Amino acid sequence: MATTDQMSEMTAPAAGASPELLVLLTAMPQEQLESVLANLTDSLPVESLLVAAPEAVSKTAYPALRIVAAPPASASWTLTAADFVSAYQAADKNKARALLMLGPQSASLGSAGLRALSNAVLTTATDLSVPCYDLTPNAGLINSAILYPLSRALFASRVRFPLATELGLSLRMAERLAGAAQRLVTVDQGETPLWPINEASVAGFAVGQFDAGPHVQEVNPGLDLNTVLPTVTGALFSDIDAKAAFWQRPRQLPPARDPLPQSRPSDGAVDITPMVQSFRLAYTNLYELWSLVLPPNSLFGLKRLFATDAAQFRMPDSLWVRVVYDFLLAYRLRTINRGHLLGALIPLYLAWVASHINVAASGVSPESHIEAVAAAFEADKPYLVARWRWPDRFNP
Amino acid sequence: MNFALTCETFRTSGTEPMQGVDFMQNAFAMMLQPDVNQTSPPSYAGSDSIWQQISESLHQSLYRVLSLLLAVLPGLVAFLVAVVVLSLVGMAVSALLRRGLAAAKFDDRITRGGSNSDWMTSSSPSALIARVSFWACVLIGLIIGVSAFDASYATAALPPSSLMPYLTHAVGAVFLLIAGTLFARFLARSVLIEAVNAKLQYARLLSLGIKWLVLVLTGAMVLDHLQIGGNVVELAFGILFSGIVLTLALAVGLGSRDLVSRSLESHADRSSERLTAPPATSGADSGDSIRHF
Numbered sequence: 125m126a127t128t129d130q131m132s133e134m135t136a137p138a139a140g141a142s143p144e145l146l147v148l149l150t151a152m153p154q155e156q157l158e159s160v161l162a163n164l165t166d167s168l169p170v171e172s173l174l175v176a177a178p179e180a181v182s183k184t185a186y187p188a189l190r191i192v193a194a195p196p197a198s199a200s201w202t203l204t205a206a207d208f209v210s211a212y213q214a215a216d217k218n219k220a221r222a223l224l225m226l227g228p229q230s231a232s233l234g235s236a237g238l239r240a241l242s243n244a245v246l247t248t249a250t251d252l253s254v255p256c257y258d259l260t261p262n263a264g265l266i267n268s269a270i271l272y273p274l275s276r277a278l279f280a281s282r283v284r285f286p287l288a289t290e291l292g293l294s295l296r297m298a299e300r301l302a303g304a305a306q307r308l309v310t311v312d313q314g315e316t317p318l319w320p321i322n323e324a325s326v327a328g329f330a331v332g333q334f335d336a337g338p339h340v341q342e343v344n345p346g347l348d349l350n351t352v353l354p355t356v357t358g359a360l361f362s363d364i365d366a367k368a369a370f371w372q373r374p375r376q377l378p379p380a381r382d383p384l385p386q387s388r389p390s391d392g393a394v395d396i397t398p399m400v401q402s403f404r405l406a407y408t409n410l411y412e413l414w415s416l417v418l419p420p421n422s423l424f425g426l427k428r429l430f431a432t433d434a435a436q437f438r439m440p441d442s443l444w445v446r447v448v449y450d451f452l453l454a455y456r457l458r459t460i461n462r463g464h465l466l467g468a469l470i471p472l473y474l475a476w477v478a479s480h481i482n483v484a485a486s487g488v489s490p491e492s493h494i495e496a497v498a499a500a501f502e503a504d505k506p507y508l509v510a511r512w513r514w515p516d517r518f519n520p
Numbered sequence: 521m522n523f524a525l526t527c528e529t530f531r532t533s534g535t536e537p538m539q540g541v542d543f544m545q546n547a548f549a550m551m552l553q554p555d556v557n558q559t560s561p562p563s564y565a566g567s568d569s570i571w572q573q574i575s576e577s578l579h580q581s582l583y584r585v586l587s588l589l590l591a592v593l594p595g596l597v598a599f600l601v602a603v604v605v606l607s608l609v610g611m612a613v614s615a616l617l618r619r620g621l622a623a624a625k626f627d628d629r630i631t632r633g634g635s636n637s638d639w640m641t642s643s644s645p646s647a648l649i650a651r652v653s654f655w656a657c658v659l660i661g662l663i664i665g666v667s668a669f670d671a672s673y674a675t676a677a678l679p680p681s682s683l684m685p686y687l688t689h690a691v692g693a694v695f696l697l698i699a700g701t702l703f704a705r706f707l708a709r710s711v712l713i714e715a716v717n718a719k720l721q722y723a724r725l726l727s728l729g730i731k732w733l734v735l736v737l738t739g740a741m742v743l744d745h746l747q748i749g750g751n752v753v754e755l756a757f758g759i760l761f762s763g764i765v766l767t768l769a770l771a772v773g774l775g776s777r778d779l780v781s782r783s784l785e786s787h788a789d790r791s792s793e794r795l796t797a798p799p800a801t802s803g804a805d806s807g808d809s810i811r812h813f
Contacts, residue, residue, distance in 0.1 A: 201813075263811040349812050350717050356813070394810055398719075406716045409723050413709065461706065467713040477810065 227289030606661025700738025
């Protein structure tokens with residue numbers, strides 16, 4: 125993908141005045157695009173908007189909106205580094221004060237959510253506004269198991285969805301993200317997800333989180349766990365590795381949201397047997413590989429889990445924390461090939477999911493369990509820091 | 521009559537008359553007698569001459585061995601000098617590179633460049649470059665040394681030996697063996713992880729099969745490179761390779777027929793459920809209401 129001046133062919137806005145807010149839309153089906161545009165006209169003053177859309181939009185349907193063509197973007201399931209480069213170039217070219225990036229599946233974001241994200245970066249000192257989605261208990265589990273706890277423990281951020289696909293950005297935040305994204309694009313990794321929360325934490329920028337209501341995702345047949353988990357965790361581990369000097373220092377976590385966001389009711393009982401079987405199959409086949417990464421104590425914990433019935437299947441939070449931290453360390457040290465490492469994490473993640481569903485089925489609120497897991501990550505951070513600094517030290 | 525004539529002939533044609541012995545003794549004595557045309561007649565008569573012969577043989581073999589050593593010695597010294605000198609050069613180049621790259625902040629530039637390749641080692645990029653340059657110099661020294669050794673050996677006007685061709689081929693064979701073993705291990709691990717994540721019950725069998733296919737291929741290439749076995753190796757490799765493939769096919773097709781059919785059915789079920797799933801179950805696992813992302 126071309127990285128220099130991707131917006132050069134963009135049509136200039138019809139009105140001469142600079143827009144307050146540039147709304148950058150990624151590739152999405154036509155009906156979703158129309159839904160997003162309708163939401164925008166309902167929630168924001170159209171005279172201050174400039175919309176950059178990759179698809180052709182009928183201007184007669186939205187005469188009040190200034191719509192320009194955005195460069196064609198790849199149909200990714202999340203915002204990628206290349207999207208952030210394009211976004212900043214567009215904002216700089218049109219002299220916008222702030223940006224609203226709407227990724228795929230943003231049609232479900234309501235008017236209130238759009239307004240909150242936009243106003244935060246336009247009218248307050250917030251540099252990055254992110255949505256807090258209202259999901260069912262069994263949704264967004266990679267986020268709950270790995271992304272949120274790691275982001276909270278290492279970057280002292282309570283943002284519940286660090287890899288949100290809708291973002292409000294101030295111009296300086298967009299510039300910083302574009303700089304980070306450009307480095308990835310230069311080495312032909314433009315499709316890699318970027319971590320705005322981590323960047324904002326390192327830069328010391330203000331981050332705001334806003335309720336965004338229910339979030340519904342369409343089916344993406346090419347998207348499966350074996351692709352998503354290695355991609356997301358690999359990108360996050362790499363970002364953590366690059367920002368090691370920042371997160372090793374202790375930081376104060378902002379106060380918790382009160383009360384905790386309540387999950388929507390579950391869609392029904394979930395059969396965890398396939399996930400437990402996957403874990404058991406992996407235990408019998410991948411034990412040697414895991415033993416290169418995990419210390420004996422964690423292996424013993426997994427052995428006990430292997431012998432547990434599906435009904436009693438519970439992975440202790442401390443064990444999951446150590447698994448993630450040791451995989452992060454192995455990623456940094458390149459103990460084994462990184463592709464192999466992230467592939468070997470998938471069955472362990474499925475074991476956590478099975479355990480989480482069992483915990484939720486026992487009457488514990490899923491959100492409380494996720495908060496407990498995140499707190500366990502925070503409590504065990506000294507282990508990560510110590511092993512990061514002295515990886516060869518004895519580790520039973 | 522004829523017999524008497526023969527005896528008479530012997531008596532008259534001998535160089536010296538043999539008296540007091542019968543005919544058989546005469547005949548044996550004649551067989552042992554030296555040829556009159558021989559220039560230096562060996563003396564087998566006394567024990568002194570035998571010891572002399574042994575001594576001469578020992579001297580000759582000692583002479584041959586010493587000559588061989590003297591012929592090889594310059595080549596050996598040249599080999600050692602080449603390796604030592606190039607190793608020292610390699611150390612110097614490595615140290616210079618290390619300092620130069622550190623001064624240019626090469627590691628920081630690479631890290632900031634976002635290099636995220638799976639193939640990078642745990643060492644820093646500058647340390648890796650310095651190490652590679654050192655070992656490249658050592659390798660060049662080895663090649664120069666072996667060439668010098670080979671040249672001096674060939675010009676020594678000694679009988680050709682079968683050692684040198686194998687020595688030179690052995691270096692390539694060792695590299696082939698290492699590369700093949702590493703590739704087999706990498707491939708086996710990749711297949712194992714992918715198969716486990718695809719929930720295939722015969723993941724280990726598949727991984728082992730792939731590993732041994734690559735190892736057998738590597739072994740055949742090494743033997744071929746060493747020119748050992750000739751057509752026998754090719755034939756044996758063909759039989760063994762086909763045998764492993766056939767075994768895998770039979771194991772998967774017959775022995776694990778039920779497992780394969782179950783795997784295929786579950787895969788087909790997952791695909792059909794994915795296609796027919798409502799929007800709320802995007803990214804669902806096994807058709808349940810689980811959404812990982």
